[in-house]
Amino acid sequence: MAQPTWALFMTGFTSAEMSPMRSIRREDGWFVKAMPDGQAYPLDSGLAPIFREAGVTTLPAALKYSASKYGSKPCVATRKLIKRETTEKNGKKFEKLQLGEYTWQSYSQIQDMALAAGIGIKAQGVAPGDRIIMFAESRADWFVAAMGCLQQRITVATLYTTLSDTGIVHGINETEAAVVFTSYELLPRVTKLLPECPGVKTLIVMEDQLEGVGDTKNVPKDLTLIPFMELLQPPENLIVSAGNPEPEDVAILMYTSGSTGNPKGVELTHKNILTSVIGFSVQTDVGPDDRYLAFLPLAHIMELATEVSLVSLGASILYSSPLTMSSAGPKIMKGTEGDAKVARPTIMNTVPLVLDRIIKGISAKVDKQGWLKATLFNKAVKNKARLSSIPFTSFILDRMMFNQVKAELGGQLRRMLCGGAPLSPETHKIIKAIFGVTLQVGYASTETSSSTTGMDMDDDRIGHCGAPILSVMMRLIDWEEGNYKITDTPRPRGEVVVAGPSVCKGYFKLPQENEANFVDEFGQRCFRTGDIGEIDETGAIRIIDRKKDLVKLKHGEYVSLGNAESKLKTLPFVENICVFANSSKGSTVAVIVPSPERLRKLTSEIGIREDDSDENLCADARVKELVLQNLNAHGKKHGLNRWEIPADVSLSLEQWTPDSGLVTAALKIRRKQIGNFYQNMVLEMYSRID
Structure with a gap:
């Protein structure tokens, strides 16, 4: 696929086809963006020729x-x-x-x-x-x-x-x-x-x-x-x-x-x-x-x-706002269409939790239309990418299945950009199938001006965050405690370090934080992200862990809390989840915010009364056991080991919103605050499995 005219104009390159290499490892060890011809982009000052x-x-x-x-x-x-x-x-x-x-x-x-x-x-x-x-x-x-x-x-x-x-x-x-x-x-x-x-x-x-x-x-x-x-x-x-x-x-x-x-x-x-x-x-x-x-x-x-x-x-x-974006938004008056339908956007920024909620909202609506339609819809989502190689198949599937769903976001969306937290491959695949959009996932932080890595437009793969973008230098360094090393095969792993003109000046009035996170090494001023990355054979990175999320259990096993959460929250009945680990314990436990409607569907097979309250549903021991069974099966299916899959679970109807202080504005969980909020619940779960 040719680069867009604007990209060529901004960078001064005029040749066409993208190289299969997304980044190049230079002789000094830094990974940088690859040019269309497979060579490394020259590091600019951060200001493109047109701006200069x-x-x-x-x-x-x-x-x-x-x-x-x-x-x-x-x-x-x-x-x-x-x-x-x-x-x-x-x-x-x-x-x-x-x-x-x-x-x-x-x-x-x-x-x-x-x-x-x-x-x-x-x-x-x-x-x-x-x-x-x-x-x-x-x-x-x-x-x-x-x-x-x-x-x-x-x-x-x-x-x-x-x-x-x-x-x-x-x-x-x-x-x-x-x-x-x-x-x-x-x-x-x-x-x-x-x-x-x-x-x-x-x-x-x-x-x-x-x-x-x-x-x-x-x-x-x-x-x-x-x-x-x-x-x-x-x-x-x-x-x-x-x-x-x-x-x-x-x-x-x-x-x-x-x-x-x-x-x-x-x-x-x-x-x-x-x-x-x-x-x-x-x-x-x-x-x-x-x-x-x-x-x-x-x-x-x-x-x-x-x-x-x-x-x-x-x-x-x-x-727009999250409260008025869709026609089902909590602030939308009956008879008023959501912002997306009126705006008819062609491009949107989003975060993983919003995409997960979109998928679960669509699934809930489809389920209400009967078993047959739900089955056909789910099979179409699962197989659309494979069937699209057959002439007219994608057009027919869109006409029969997906156009009505696309209309909820205006019907003209062609590109989504996703950041803020790890996006599960399953969510990525479903969004691409339903909306027929290019979904580009990136990885960055405030400290790097939202500029570290990003997927190229022609990259149809899922499960990674792309390569370093223009002017960014990135490398991995060993993290011995977590046993992540740049010599790991077949793919190097380690803590992500970023350098270049996008790295911020520092933290305001926090000299000790600056000294700990911004270091002069490898001939550059660097920001140590605390994230653990793995670089594939094309030079694209996948974030596989975070130092703060890695906990060593009492028998010496390491558990990646963020990795477990990102995979378990793709279960249809899970609105949000926080996994807890304690170095003096041998197992993990979790608090889940369920979707009551989806949870009722799951529990219908065990004889739960339809008129029972949501509170009673969440407190029922039979429901918790069924949830644990589903967590176990889903976790194993997505490659989690037995220590990462919770040994006990509690269900909470408390919604985790930025206003509650339990998630950030980017909708990432605030682990310490959630731990404090559910302290008694966590202690009770551990008392049951000790």
Whole structure:
């Protein structure tokens, strides 16, 4: 398959066919991306020729360049909010939204708004080198505000909206930010935390379409509150000079949700993120005709780098949320279609848990249509890749089986990008079959600007994360304790080490963490990821373990908790799972959040009453035994050893959401927090098997 024109233009290469080699191991031991002719890409500075020629060395310069090139072309879109209904149940408020069509803003408009936002924030006394806090949901205003601040050489510190109150206060106070950007939805929460953040002097509130900034009666009188649209209209006689940011300036101070302790601020420069932008452009065939559905948090580097990339490529971004993306979304009012159906995206970012939920939602709907249709559908999914080699078969299967499912995501989706956590091969295969899309899996971290490895567009294999992307150098080093070595055959294994211009400046105000994770070795400044990789014969990597997830049981056997979880959660009735191991014990145990509907189907064979409550279902010893039998069979089928398969299990109806603090914003489990939450349950399971 030929490389896309844009990739050739960005890199300066003009030849056609991809080599079977995805990466090349250089003489100095570093793996780097392979060129179409099978040779190693020369390591660029991270800035492609097209950007260098246009003088693009910072993020706002990339927006300015695109505005000059694409002008009146649609850039970002926001869906019209028509009506909101709020109900209360058991002390909790639930919201339903009636939504209309998307309304657009052009590239030129977004650039003008960003310039105005920069002038407005400078007028509040924020100086170059200062930091502001961005604490809001993903939306066009978030992107505009961030670009405006960056134009004035002001660092944008991002906080996930799902962080704990303690984490939010920590981020605000550690950055010494005097200005906080937030939203109508989050203003009550910010207001509640302000007494613990004495340095905050100004709140800038992104308005709701119906309610404006909302209720401000609890905002302290000595604090300035500015509606975002008002910020974009500074006094006409105000003179503000440009900040002139530099490539090595810290553009984004991104607080990670983390699995333990306070969130850590990762310092990302303009050059770091632009390197990721270029890598994305080369890996992915995206251009001005593409429509991107944005529903992941912009406070996550994968989403932020992707949106900057899309703007650089002239694509259109339509904003959504996980709660309104599908027609079955919890905030979608009856009679309103989900965002994806209206937006009709051609490309999406996603994470494994979202894909698993899509598959389980589809399976549940198909099951309701009867045994025969469910059987035919499942066989079609299983065999589509093999049958597609027969002329017209794929077209017929789509027409008969899959087009209705595709319509739920707009019917025009052609490419998905997946990161944030390991994706099981089974999930990868099913998504490709159902939606007929190219699903490119990548591997990276905030510390590497979401830029480490990624699957090539022509790679139809599953079960790996691709090779190093442009400008990234990667190598493996031995991890003796886990018995992973680069001399392992047939494939080298070890801890993944990353170098190159995408590696961040470091952790904010954490010198000991910097010393432990960022090291000068092999002639480079490197980031030690803590992940264990295995490199195949084509130079592609598979993440097989994580140092923090590897536990040694009392008899000396090592158990990979993450590996066990990624395989066991593909069971239809498993919504989420956390496996626990203790070095003083000889077995593992697990807590599972089941799908009650799928669990009932599983247990119908053992005589469970249909009118029995979900709570009784989860507590029934017969149900637990049946779940254990299924876990055992499924685990063995997917290559787990007997120590990795839980010896006991508990079922919990508590949903693991970012709001509960049990998973991160990228929906990865927070092992320590889950362990604390279910401490008594885990102790009880171990007491039963000791």
